[in-house]
Amino acid sequence: MCDFPGMKDAISILKVWLRQRQLDKGSGSFSGFVGSMLISHLLSKNKINKVMTAENVFRNTLLFLANTDWTVKGITMSRSPDPSLPSLADFHQAFEVVFVDPLGVVNLCADMTAATYRRIQFEAKESLKILSNTNTSSFLQLLMVPKPFQKTFDHVCHITELPALLKTCKKLKLCDELMDRGGDYVLTSLRYIMSVLQKGLEPRVVLLSHALPQKPEWDINQDPANHSDADSLLLGLMLTIDFFTSPLQKGPAADSPEAVGFRSFWGEKSELRRFKDASICEAVVWPVNNIEEKRRIPELIIRHLLQLHADIPDSAITCTGNLLDCVLNRGKKSGTGEESIASVIQSYDDLSRKLWTLADMPLAITSVQGTHPALRCTDVFPPVPVTPSFYFFKRCESSDEFLVPLAHKPTPAYVSPVRVICHLEGSGKWPSDKRAIRKLKAAFHIRLAELLKEQHGLMCRVTPGHVDVYKDGYVFRVQVAYHREAAFIREVIAEDGMRMSMDSEKAFQLELETIHLPYLTSTLHGLHQRFPALGVTSRIAKRWISAHLLADSISDECVDLLVAHLFLQPEPFTAPSSPQLGFFRFLSLLVSHDWKNSPIIVNFNEDLKDADITEIQNRFTSTRNQLPVIFIATPKDRDMSVWTMGKPSAQILHRLIILASESLVTLEKQLMSPSEISDIKIIFRPPMDVYDVLIHLNPRHIPRHREAVDQPTISFIRGIVDDNSPKKDPRFPVVDYDPVQLYLCELRACYGEFALFFYDTHGGEVIGVLWNPSSFTPQPFNKDAVNGRVVDTKSETMLLVPSVEAMLADFEILGKGLVSRIQCQSEKWKI
Structure with missing residues (x-):
């Protein structure tokens, strides 16, 4: 080996490769010694030569492993012509995997099972695929990432x-x-x-x-x-x-010789079945x-x-x-909700066809695109068909078709509107003034509702900004869009009369809703057809984030993209086929990724070529200080990372990493040690001692109460007609009504400068409050800063300090009926 340094280094690389895959230790392992003997065998067979580099030797070794099957035709290092030595056939009769030593008498893989060797073969093939990638990090993925x-x-x-x-x-x-x-x-x-x-x-x-x-290991003075x-x-x-x-697992024909073996193998599970092609076969169902x-x-x-x-x-x-399926189960026959998602998509597809075929529209419809998470199969709890119960509501004074909640009843079930963007063709009829565009869109909404009612008998409710369509028990929120509206919003007229374009938050949000989100939804929907586990993985990830009261601190779309990245770029792993494994890797991504120095690149449809990826990475490095803490690039969004602008903050990301690290340890213990499996939901229960104030809510007015991680054994009736009840004279349900979210909006609007508010969107009973330390710094008196503050009587000058007692009283007053009690957990306001 002195005159072949590539071989020595290749052996070291192979040992690292085996160690990272946990294949080099234990009974029946592919030890470093076996690996060294294999490379020596390849040298003797001229499969490698002394001019090769370590990388080439390693690659040839993997290629040999991938293309040879030692369970069928073993290999031998022996060159002895002695006929008394056992042949390879003799070794195969005694062992599953055969690799004979130079003397021809010892099988180096005597304890190895065929299953272990198949895994080594599989890993070799997958590693070769990674090495064939021109990505410069392929070797790092193979050797530095544990599997x-x-x-x-x-x-x-x-x-x-x-x-x-x-x-x-x-x-x-x-x-x-x-x-x-x-x-x-x-x-x-x-x-x-x-x-x-x-x-x-x-x-x-x-x-x-x-x-x-x-x-x-054991002490030499004790028994092993x-x-x-x-x-x-x-x-x-x-x-x-x-x-x-x-x-269904279809077996051989009933009259074939193989049928006896099939019945013997499957026992009582085997049964005769007639199939659509008229064949009668054994089958297991x-x-x-x-x-x-x-x-x-x-x-x-x-x-x-x-x-x-x-x-x-x-x-x-x-x-x-499948331990984690329970966190998506609402206790209904639909299980984890895939059937509910399929039902929503089916109803949406039908509505889309009806919109396309509407007659007498002033302008032609050019596209119909859904944006609701259920339409990309990633909604944590997808909408279910809803028929409101009359006794639970009163009829709206303005229209007999609409219902209003009764004050003395519990809050009705939450009905999530399924958003649909309906683009209209460009025409000279569109004005160039942004106010006029909004009014024209309102007129289109009125006309759209009229036509849907006249031509398809659908119940509609019109607002200036959208049309709510009640169909199949779902509420679809149809919004008309005009592709040039964002440009007109950005347009301003300078003092010299020149028109110029300026960045506008309103235009940015409009583009998110009408351009970026429809593209993301359709792309992820297509990706879900390729990877069925993607949707449920994303839903579990969002449920975990929400359970830790951080749902409002990171966008749904950001989570969807992170999960998509795990499926599209899983190296050195393969794409997960089970949601639980996908979630495990999601937590690992949060913990292990270098968010400061590395972007996440989600290469949909492989539209990004190597040069594009290099350009994104270089631009990311040069402009890192101006970019969000999580940067996600896609083929349609290479520079801005639109879904992570504004949130999460660096502090929230740090918190997510800590929670993911602790959850990984707990989850790994429960997966790998059966004795540890007690309560898998423990990783979905947040530590509440980190918050300064806890606002406890009345479950009566939490419409998503049954979505809680620990589902209540008894909850309130929410005014929904049972599936089996007769449905007569339907009325429009109350849509998008969640008192807790409205309460949170008020708290953040009034007291956002003093505190952060955290809540589990899916049935949480507690709002966590964290005081903002910087807001407790005394400020000079200013009439515009008196909200939530009082004059500090102990100060010689007139300074304003936060009045925590008054704010806590306001929290309770704002949430009257919704807030059951307020619990203080710190004394920070006395600083």
Whole structure:
């Protein structure tokens, strides 16, 4: 090796590569010694040569691993012609993976299972894909980013009662092998367990593997640890994106020879079925009612096959692949809400067709685009069809079709309007004055409502800014847009009469709502079709952020883009197929990413080429001080990061990182240690001792009370007709009415300079208040600054100081009926 430094360095690189993937330690591992012997073998076979660099040697080693299957045709370093030595065929009869040493008598991979080797092959193929990328950070991604078991596999299952594997050995008649392995029934049964599961899960998994059983160190004066001392045997499933949730597994034709084997393998789960093509085949059908239950099908398969073929009881199996589904469940049959999202999208599509086909519109409709989070499949709790109950409301005086909440009743259920942007064609009929444009849009809204009612019988409510359309139990908020309106808003006339364009917050918000948000919604909707786990991952991430009272401190769109980044640029991992793994990686991204020095680039449809990415990174570096703390670039937004302008602040990002770090530790313990699984919702419960004041709310007036992390066992009736009740003479429901949000708006408007207000949008019962330390600095008397302040009588000069007692009283007065009590947790206002 002295005359081949590339080989020495390549061995070191290979060892690091194995270590980062946790493949180099434990029983049946691909140790550094095996890796060194492999590179030596490649040198002897002229697969590498002494002029190669370490990178080329490493790449050729990965290529060899990816393209050879040692479970079918092993390799040998032996060149001895001695016929008395065992052949490769002899080794294959005794071992699953074969790599013979130079003497021709020792299998270096004797303890390795086929599942472990398939994982090594898979990792080699994925690593080659990363190395083929021209990105300069590909080597860093491969060698500097750890790939622990729990961040690699979509589902993790534990076999917890390891002594049960002794029964497995007896059932499978493995007594001889058990003796060969010194009574280690874990390693003896492992290869057969993996073989059975591989056969049953084959169409549903990309990769099935297991964690390598570890041998802990022990004192030489004591007995070594026994195989039964381990907590559990850990299995990992990397799921296919499209098929793993299929409830049907079609088998061979009923009269074929393979049918007997299929029935024997699946036992009582196998049944005869006639299919649409008139064929009669064996099949396995798993009883599921919604997508949440479909995600549990791999778990059902594991439990069934291990019970049937290995005598492992159901109580000995713990699966942790779907622990987080509970935070999206409102206790209804729709599970985690995917069916509700599909229903909203179906109704929206129908409304879109109706808008396109409207006759007698003064100007033609050029596009209809939804912007609601449900239409990009990322709304935490998507809208559900609502029919208001008459007894719960009074009729509006101005119109018999509309309802108004009764003061003595609980706040009605929250109805989220599904926003739809309707662009009209450009025409000389459009004025150039911004006020005239607003009035013309109001006229279009009136005409739109008239036509929808006349031609399609839809109930509408018109305002100058939009039309609310009540359809299929949903309320769609249709807003007319004109593509040049933002330009006219920016236009100002200088003193010399010249027209000039100036930045305008109103124009920026208009462009966000009518240009950027429709594009983002349609793009993410398409991305969700490619990655079905993306939507639920984003919803869990938003639920976690909201649970920690930070929903108003970071935009929904920012979270959606961060999650999209995890799916589009997952290297060195593969894109997650389960929402739980996606959320785990979301927390890891918050903790590990260098937000100060690295942008997040979300390359939709690969529209950004290498040169574009380099340009974005260079521009980011040169203008970092002017950019938001989180910078996200997309093909349509390369310079501004429009969804992170203004929020989150540096302090909020720091808080998110701390919370994510603590949540990761807790979540990892619960995923990797079955004994730790007690209450997964603990990572969604915020620490409340960090707030100075807690404003406790009356659940009676929290319309989203049932969305709370810890769902109330009893809540209030919200004025909604039951699904099975007859529906007569429908009325327009109360839309977008949330007293808590209105209360928060008032608090922030009146006291935003003194405090920050934090709230869990989804059913929170407490508003957290943090005083702003800078606002407690005494100020010279000024009539414009007396709000919330009093004259400091102890000061020699007339100074104003905050009156906390008065503000707390105001909090209670503003929230009369909504606020139940106010709890003070600090004494900062006495500074």
